[in-house]
Every structure is written in C-alpha cells, then in structure tokens.
Amino acid sequence: MRARELTADDLLPYQRLTRLAFGGGPVTEQEARPFSPGLIPLGISSADLPGGADGVIAAGAQIRRDRITLGGGTADCGGIGGVAVHPAHRAGGLFGELMTAVIARCATEGMAFSMLYPANVAIYRALGYQIVSQVQKVQVPLLDLQRLRPVPGTHLEAVTAQSFERVHALYRELTAGDNGMLTREGPLFPTGHPGGTWEAVLLVGEDGTDRGYLSFTRTGGEEGIGLEVHEVLGRTREDRLALLRSLGTWSTVTEQVRIRVRAEDPLLDALPGGRTRMDPQLQPWVMVRVIDTAAALSARPAPAGLEGTLRLVVTDDTVPAGTARAAGEFVVRIADGRVVVDLEGAADGSDVGGVSGSVHLDVHAAALLLIGGRSIADAERLGLGARADAPARALLDTLLSGPRPAVMDQF
C-alpha cells in the first residue's frame, strides 16, 4: 500500500497541497511544525508514483480523533478533512486508494464511525459514506424576539475565561442525548475560552444552577445580520425563551440574527414569530460511514425495558473485504439497558435463543440507521438496501430511535 502516515517533514508539502486544492496564501517556513496530536495525517508521496517528484505529496487527508454522541452514549469517530489530490496526479484513482487507507486506519484506531462534510457527495458515497444530516442555520428577525416577556428567576452572566468551563459542561450535558454531536473534547478542542470574537452569556437560575447559554460573534451587520449565533442551548423551553429574549435586545443595532441550529432543534419550537426562515447560504451535508458495526451498536445505551435479540447482516461492497469492520453477520442482544454485539458464531451461544428475526442492511442503510434517529422505513424510502422481519424491525427501530442526527461543528 502506498498510503502512509505523514510526519513533521511532510507538513509543508501537505500544506502546499491543501493550499493548492482549497486556496489560501502561500506556505511560509514559520508554519513548519508537527501535525496536531488530535490528527492522523495520511498521504501518498509523488515520488512513489511513476514519474513523480521528490518533496511533493500526491494525495493527502487528515483523520480527526473525535467523539460523537449516540443517544446517551459516545463513540470514537474519525472526522475526515483536508482531502486533496495534486493536479498532476488526478483522475488516476488516487482518491479511492487514499480514502480506502483512511477507512482502514479508522478501523485500526477502533473508531466506530467516520464523518465528513463532502464537497462532492458522489465520490464519498462510492466509498460507503451516507448523507445523514445537514448543517442548519436560520435567520430570525429580532422584532419577533424583542417583545418576549422576562422569565422570572433567571439572570444572565458574561462568560469569561474563568466561567468558560461552565459553558462546556452545559454543552456536554444538554447534547448528551443527541445523535452525532461532537463531544468537543481532546486536543482538537482547547479547553479554554476560544477568545477572538467569540462571546457568550450564561443563563443562571435563582439557586445558582446553570440553565443554558447563548454563544455568538458580533459581525459587521452585512445583509442586516449583526450577530452570528453559534448555539442557543437551554435546559427547558422557558430557559430557551429567556435566551431568545436576550437576543431580542440587539434589535436597536441590527435587524436579524443568524442562528446555527440542530435538526429539529427545540429552539425552533420556542421562537414566537412566524418569520424565521432557513438561511439561504449553502449549508454543507454531513456524511457518515460505519467503520465498526459492533462498536457503533454497543456504544448506545438501550432504552429502559427494551429486551430482545436479533440477527443483523451488514454488507459492504464499497471497499475491499477487511478494510473496515462494518460488514458481517452479528447477533445483537439487548437487555438491562445495554447492547451486546457478537459476530455470529463467535457468540457464546448461552442465550442466543429467542432471536426475533433478521435485519439485512447494506453499508449505506447501516450508516443512516446506526447513527440514530432514523428508522428502517426511512432507509427503504431512500432506496437503500434494507429489509427486516417484522419483530426484528420493531426491535432495532426502538433501539435506534431518538433525535435526528445533527452536527454543529464544521471541519
């Protein structure tokens, strides 16, 4: 295999490749430094290819070490970014070769999923990635918010370096039950206040409990939008109303705010006016690939009271057999709030009785479903490969039910 892990010596050639592919200023020597510890950079040297040049990376990509939420559990997820092939080496199959190595590395790292924001959906679909969500932003006229009544028993506090951890703790707590949200840990997410133009206010209850927060950047007011709101998270509907009311105070200096929201965000249900509209900017798709079916399923807690066993057969003809751990015939046992997954035949056999039937999924249906919040009927509607016996269908659908997947961070 020609793909290899890139080292500090490859950083400048890799930066030249990504600037070439995506634009940006020239690469300067000062930028030479090791890759971030949160990233696994992979690439193919031009010199290893027929007629290739020394000191040039022909194809490169980075795998982020991320964790995502899975309805109360979490799983490791390889976030893919910076995928580029040098123009001298395009249209020769290097993309597929590189991405196959990326998928294999995600598997070696024990990741359950891989996630990316595609510039082109089809080329990633061919490798088993499936659209599961889309970044969503809405434009909200502030006149709609300005007349919201005060919510008694709460007050706002400015977020400083000292109080930033309270924002992070709220984010973790209030998105823990979601599907697909990054947990924002580890070296890729610094633990301190982001600084720069990032601002936030905390909503605090009378008893001192943190109830929610609103984070934003004040912008120049282009198109009448003076505030980019990164997120509005509150424990309850009342808390979200209190935060929206605080947004309404900006109505003297700007007409509208743009708010990044999750799929079916509860915030949308708290907006009082009827003039909210989807932001017309192109919003990226979110694609996910299952790397390890057993890890993806067992990371998720089972709903209380749900019990049963099903056979799950996942097929994956998008990458060579053995590249990932998505494909296989699994026995999925759900009991006592846990999901235990064994390869068929590898299960100890002690309690494999009572199997409620089988579910067959291709790798695309598996991605759509295992990230959570969707049903086998959704996979069928999209024309993905999915079929199931009735009791097994009900069991798997119940296990995977929950909020539709959403991701707020872009990479």
Ligand SMILES: CC(C)(COP(=O)(O)OP(=O)(O)OC[C@H]1O[C@@H](n2cnc3c(N)ncnc32)[C@H](O)[C@@H]1OP(=O)(O)O)[C@@H](O)C(=O)NCCC(=O)NCCS
């Ligand atoms: C997109 C890119 C990575 C493709 O690399 P490549 O090595 O030329 O691609 P391959 O030869 O391996 O082709 C892979 C598949 O993608 C398709 N493809 C390649 N470039 C494409 C393009 N610009 N538009 C649509 N499809 C394209 C090929 O037809 C091929 O499909 P096939 O297997 O069905 O024939 C490369 O052109 C590039 O670096 N572009 C600029 C940066 C970029 O867009 N990166 C991806 C960001 S998500």
